[in-house]
Amino acid sequence: MKRKLMRTVCKAVALSVTVGTMLVSNGIVANAQPKEMKDGTVFDAEYYAQRYADVVAVYGTEEASLFQHYTDYGRTENREAVKAPSKATFDADYYANANPDVVEVYGTGSNNLYQHYLQYGKEEGRSPVAAAGTKVNTSTAVSEPKAEAAPATQAENKTPTAIRVKTDSNGNPIGFEYAYD
Structure with a gap:
């Protein structure tokens, strides 16, 4: 079989x-x-x-x-929505290290970080690459956050039927809500 x-x-x-x-x-x-x-x-x-x-x-x-x-x-499979830019125009490792608040919400996937930069980071004045001559410490790279577990009282023997992204007042993702049937 x-x-x-x-x-x-x-x-x-x-x-x-x-x-x-x-x-x-x-x-x-x-x-x-x-x-x-x-x-x-x-x-x-x-x-x-x-x-x-x-x-x-x-x-x-x-x-x-x-x-x-x-x-x-x-998006959750970290597939690229656009062709990734060269490291000269967007360095995902640098962006993750320089913006731990972004990593908390978007993770360390280069596509997710690039999407954040295109949607919010550029307008917020966040740099996509290290300034010329700046040495970047990648030994303290931020690790991918663990997926948030569904609440135990509802999840015991059940799988969520829907997951919704919670957002702050500016529309930025801050967490998840789970729905069960």
């Missing part, structure tokens, strides 16, 4: 990659430039489709569908 399941999964993955590659290589994606979405996220549908053939196989190449995948799953 396990072998049959594994064969089926392997075939599905192979088909996903093949179909995704065909769709992307045919240039079916509508959006060729990164753009700011309604929630402020900078998203490049063409890049996302080229990078994640598994998503294309399930969601297709429409910008709205790809963005929906990113907001539902991709």
